[in-house]
Amino acid sequence: MDARANGRRRAWQRVKSMFQRTQNINLSPIKTIELLASKIPDVISLAQGIPSFDTPEIVKRAAIKALNRGVVAKYSLAYGLYELREAIEQKLAEDGMYYDFEKEIIAIAGSIEGITASLISIIEPEKNEVIIFSPDYTSYSEAIKVAGGKPVFVNLTEPAYSQRDDWKIDFNDLKAKINSRTAAIMFSNPNNPTGAIFTKDDLLKIAELAAGANALLISDEVYKDFLYAEIGKEKMFSLAQIPELRKKVIRIFSFSKAYSMAGWRIGFLHSDEENINEILKVHDSLVTCAPVIAQHAAMAALDFGGEEIIKFVNEFKNRREIMLNYLSELSDFFECQSPLGSYYVFPKIKFKPKHKIVLDVLTQRQIDSPSWQVALDLLYGAKVAVVPGQAFGPAGENHIRLSFGRSRKDIEQGMARIIKYLKQ
């Protein structure tokens, strides 16, 4: 029996030794929360980062038409469909970004595929550090590790909630951490989870620092259409608009949020031809091409989806107000600012949860995390799923992320439950 047990242990060790590279890669904490939430009857999720809307009818019809035409069963070029890339170039030009659709744009299978392909193509053994901000999108650090790199966090400075302020880049921290090993600086703008929008001056400063270290910039702009304050009346500034930076910037966009097409897995990235030539090789190895039916749908989204985006933005603006009104009733428990972009609120926690919850699926770090404990408290006590701030890096600790991309009903019922539970 002992011999058999030892044999099994040795076999397990052998298997483990085969997966050295993935040992330190974690599933997204958002998925963990959603998995836990799925087991609770009548739970409301304010955790999911996808819009509550269905894909616009005109986009669905285009996909059905393409399906019936019999043109979706074959691969497209690795770059993507010619017509889609032509449409993307036109759209980019409207936003003051000039890229050649034939050689400088790739249709990707969702933003994370484009991000991962970019990281794999730029990370080298001697240049393997990628700077990401904290808080920022939870999957960046894991994508960097998948690509064989090392995530280096630079904290964003928390706003003074008493004033009209926003999360800002800590340039002293950035200067201290950027060096010759830095392969890239990667960030979402507008920021997920804070909704902050980086100013043109700040973005140019980042570009200047990156140039000094010969590092690339990966600008993830999947929430660029969701702008709410006065700044929203103008189009958002992107480093990809600066011609001199086109060799230094890889810009990512996804149709998931703007056109409610998360399940279609479609987006695009663009950069100078020299960068695209390298990223394309990885993209081709990973996915051959973006899903062709989704590429046809994306074409319709670009051509006819503009009005839908306006509707979405107006509705999200209303939902943001609803959520902030509820949060104002919870001023003893949370403090937050009104987000300028994306569809998340990222309140700071001002209380200690009622119980400490320990679960097998959690790591010790998660068990010890105040934001995890608050998220679990709300999940099991109020039956509302929220994302613990720790998921967004060290500076996200002591916060939770609430999504107002969910339906009004979910927001109203979810927030009412949280208020009732916390004020008990």
Added chain:
Amino acid sequence: MIKIAKKFIRWKLKIFAKAYLSRVKPLVIVIAGTTNRYWIKEAILQSLNNKKLSARGNKKNFNAEIGLPLSILGLQPNNEKSKLTRWIKILGKALAIAVFAKNKTKYLVLEMAIDRPHDMKYLLSIVRPQIVVLTSITLIYPENFSSLDLIAKEYSKLISSLPKTGKAILNADDERIILLKESAASEVITYGINNQKADYLAKDIIKVADGQEFKIQTPEMEIRTLKIKRFGLHHICASLVEQIILEKII
């Protein structure tokens, strides 16, 4: 029922578009081909507008059986939720434009798209251009066209529809398009990057930080340098066509 309604709308729009064209008499420049129509149209419109000439073109992808007459009339579908109300309003506006619109538009720059055989015949029953620009022939609707030669055959109808006083501006780099010279009764002007026989030839193309620099060799063998703030060879082609329009048409 939907099919009947669609046929009715198509027919009405065609009548209104033809009425508008016969009354206003703009010079019609059609850009056809399977790629790069948009940028050529934009380059031409930009030039015409720079010269303060009254010109307009298609909005979005309104370039086929329904979209083309809408573009001729300067219309696009509104946001009405009900399709019936939407089309009743559009037809009302189309009628008003066809009958009452003032004679302002001097140039109509129209993309024309086909996705099945015989589409061209229908589109030509709406509008007969004086100038045709052909861009390229690639297999974009394989379910409807079994070969590139069949697509070329459709475009030959467009070229042969030109009046003797018209002009066919052909991409000399596309072998099928250059063969369409034979269908033309009008003057033919060619442009290209690779074909040294092109009337307007782009050469010495250099990518610079904020665009592309290149030389244009004209039929008079004159060589001049241009710079555009765009990337990609398709913009060079658009620029060549723009030069042809500026020098040979306006």
